[in-house]
Amino acid sequence: MVMILPGSVIGILGGGQLGRMLAAAAGQLGYKCHIYSPDENSPAFDLAAYHTVADYNDIEALTAFAAKIDVATYEFENIPAAAAQLLAEHKVLRPSWHALEVSQDRVVEKDFLNEHGIATAAYQAFETKDELKAALAITGRPAIAKTRRFGYDGKGQATVKSKANFANALKVMGGVPSILEAFVGFDREISAIVARSENGDVAAFPISENSHVNHVLDETNVPAAISPTVMATAQVIATKIANALDYVGVLAVEMFVTDITGEVVVNEIAPRVHNSGHWTIEGAHTSQFEQHIRAICGLPLGDPSARGAVRMKNLLGKDILNIEEYLADPGAHFHHYGKCHPVDGRKMGHVTWIDPKTD
Ligand code: AMP
Numbered sequence: 001m002v003m004i005l006p007g008s009v010i011g012i013l014g015g016g017q018l019g020r021m022l023a024a025a026a027g028q029l030g031y032k033c034h035i036y037s038p039d040e041n042s043p044a045f046d047l048a049a050y051h052t053v054a055d056y057n058d059i060e061a062l063t064a065f066a067a068k069i070d071v072a073t074y075e076f077e078n079i080p081a082a083a084a085q086l087l088a089e090h091k092v093l094r095p096s097w098h099a100l101e102v103s104q105d106r107v108v109e110k111d112f113l114n115e116h117g118i119a120t121a122a123y124q125a126f127e128t129k130d131e132l133k134a135a136l137a138i139t140g141r142p143a144i145a146k147t148r149r150f151g152y153d154g155k156g157q158a159t160v161k162s163k164a165n166f167a168n169a170l171k172v173m174g175g176v177p178s179i180l181e182a183f184v185g186f187d188r189e190i191s192a193i194v195a196r197s198e199n200g201d202v203a204a205f206p207i208s209e210n211s212h213v214n215h216v217l218d219e220t221n222v223p224a225a226i227s228p229t230v231m232a233t234a235q236v237i238a239t240k241i242a243n244a245l246d247y248v249g250v251l252a253v254e255m256f257v258t259d260i261t262g263e264v265v266v267n268e269i270a271p272r273v274h275n276s277g278h279w280t281i282e283g284a285h286t287s288q289f290e291q292h293i294r295a296i297c298g299l300p301l302g303d304p305s306a307r308g309a310v311r312m313k314n315l316l317g318k319d320i321l322n323i324e325e326y327l328a329d330p331g332a333h334f335h336h337y338g339k340c341h342p343v344d345g346r347k348m349g350h351v352t353w354i355d356p357k358t359d
Pocket of ligand 1: 152154185252
């Protein structure tokens with residue numbers, strides 16, 4: 001395994017809070033980061049040694065970026081294929097372009113999972129009204145229509161229960177390639193986050209339980225209130241996915257635990273560090289951000305175990321203005337992403353509490 005040594009430059013595609021927290025972890029390990037983002041106000045720029053403001057389709061800027069870095073990674077999966085491929089031609093890209101390709105399209109992702117014997121909701125691709133009708137025959141009602149690509153935090157989604165929903169779903173999808181998924185009656189939503197190194201070592205974080213408000217992550221709690229068997233199953237599934245992708249880096253897998261059988265069904269794969277893993281910064285012996293840097297640089301993986309019971313709360317929009325309340329709480333680890341304007345629903349920061357007693 002080739003080690004990329006401290007002092008080297010890690011190139012990160014994407015300049016959001018995930019890039020910011022990756023840059024902080026990389027700095028601690030002695031690396032410098034170069035962030036590439038089209039947004040001149042990217043939160044990750046503040047903590048990185050270098051940055052490039054350019055479009056993901058700018059071949060000249062991408063080539064110049066590749067020349068200045070030692071290894072490339074990404075914090076955002078909706079990167080144009082050509083950009084990731086171009087980088088991979090010049091420098092080692094971890095995780096690989098293939099991992100991006102699989103996770104960018106919900107149909108490709110579900111096909112991949114099913115081919116590897118991993119359960120998902122029943123699904124069918126559609127674009128037209130007739131195809132949606134045919135898809136409903138496969139999924140039954142209720143079902144959820146989603147755009148195949150570029151969806152996040154519930155955007156580009158519509159529930160189909162009745163005739164009225166049917167017309168609305170077609171309108172929301174806007175004629176782009178879409179997927180219809182059977183509605184999974186779930187008891188809990190969980191995340192399995194694993195890190196895998198080039199030599200195949202895997203470190204699995206404890207399973208977290210997620211609650212959403214308006215399709216956006218609100219809270220993550222660790223440990224999840226599920227049986228040890230379900231926890232083990234979730235970790236095995238995430239490890240299987242990482243191995244099948246010959247993955248290098250941190251991988252997050254969002255799953256449903258069904259209410260009837262307690263079966264684990266995969267919702268989606270994120271080939272990157274994940275919001276439901278922010279608790280690991282203070283709550284685990286090695287954070288997901290440090291673990292990602294270790295994995296992509298060929299360093300040994302750290303201990304992913306939890307330091308206790310952990311609760312992470314996202315601060316959306318104006319929630320961030322309660323900063324004084326959190327700073328006055330000695331148990332609260334407060335994180336501000338450095339975004340200037342608290343737009344409604346925007347992820348502005350998070351807070352983590354640890355209860356070491358239950359360790
Ligand atoms: P996604 O963008 O796929 O992560 O979906 C956002 C949220 O919608 C999930 O966290 C679930 O709460 C809900 N959801 C998505 N797909 C399904 C499904 N097939 N069955 C039930 N709930 C779903």
